[in-house]
Amino acid sequence: MTTSYFTLPTSPTGAWDQLSENEKAWIEFIRVISAGSDPRPTPDRIRNLRDLLDAG
Amino acid sequence: MAEPHAKTTAATFLTDRINTLRRRKTQKQIAHEAGFPNANMLSFLKSGTNKIPIDRVPTLAKALEVDPAYLMRLALEQSVGATASKAIIDVCGTPVTEREKQWIDEIRDASDDSDPRLTTRSRATLRGIFGK
Numbered sequence: 035m036t037t038s039y040f041t042l043p044t045s046p047t048g049a050w051d052q053l054s055e056n057e058k059a060w061i062e063f064i065r066v067i068s069a070g071s072d073p074r075p076t077p078d079r080i081r082n083l084r085d086l087l088d089a090g
Numbered sequence: 091m092a093e094p095h096a097k098t099t100a101a102t103f104l105t106d107r108i109n110t111l112r113r114r115k116t117q118k119q120i121a122h123e124a125g126f127p128n129a130n131m132l133s134f135l136k137s138g139t140n141k142i143p144i145d146r147v148p149t150l151a152k153a154l155e156v157d158p159a160y161l162m163r164l165a166l167e168q169s170v171g172a173t174a175s176k177a178i179i180d181v182c183g184t185p186v187t188e189r190e191k192q193w194i195d196e197i198r199d200a201s202d203d204s205d206p207r208l209t210t211r212s213r214a215t216l217r218g219i220f221g222k
Binding site for chain 1: 103106107155156157160161164183184185186187189190192193194196197200201205206207208211212213215216217218219220
């Protein structure tokens with residue numbers, strides 16, 4: 035009898051459980067609005083993000 | 091021909107993604123990059139005649155330029171159903187991509203590690219960033 039296993043893709047960058055609940059919410063929302071396209075953090079996008087977080 | 095996987099999230103996502111890429115890549119190119127010897131396989135996946143082969147998820151995700159973890163979640167759900175898929179993900183964990191780690195690093199840095207909540211305003215800004 036052979037046993038097969040599902041192999042999920044892993045990343046050298048870390049596991050989901052290393053993120054805080056708030057960070058998980060940010061990433062889940064980015065996944066949804068980008069349709070899972072794994073969007074690149076471009077300089078423009080980072081500037082907008084920083085403007086948001088700087089404003090508090 | 092029977093289409094047991096028609097209208098699944100995976101079939102819909104695949105169809106949308108191929109449409110989005112069509113100016114840059116033909117369906118035949120995507121099939122070749124994903125390692126499908128027969129280009130018709132993508133048509134079968136789009137129509138729901140076939141389900142996404144789990145072992146092809148990494149190459150298919152690369153060909154479609156999408157997050158492999160996300161595509162794996164959809165493929166698992168299509169293969170084993172939502173409940174079993176959730177159980178597998180719960181046990182194995184959800185991987186974080188390199189780009190997602192970069193987003194997290196920026197959020198931590200810009201917020202001075204204050205672990206900011208995802209507020210309504212944050213969601214609106216993110217929608218603006220991604221043009222949604």
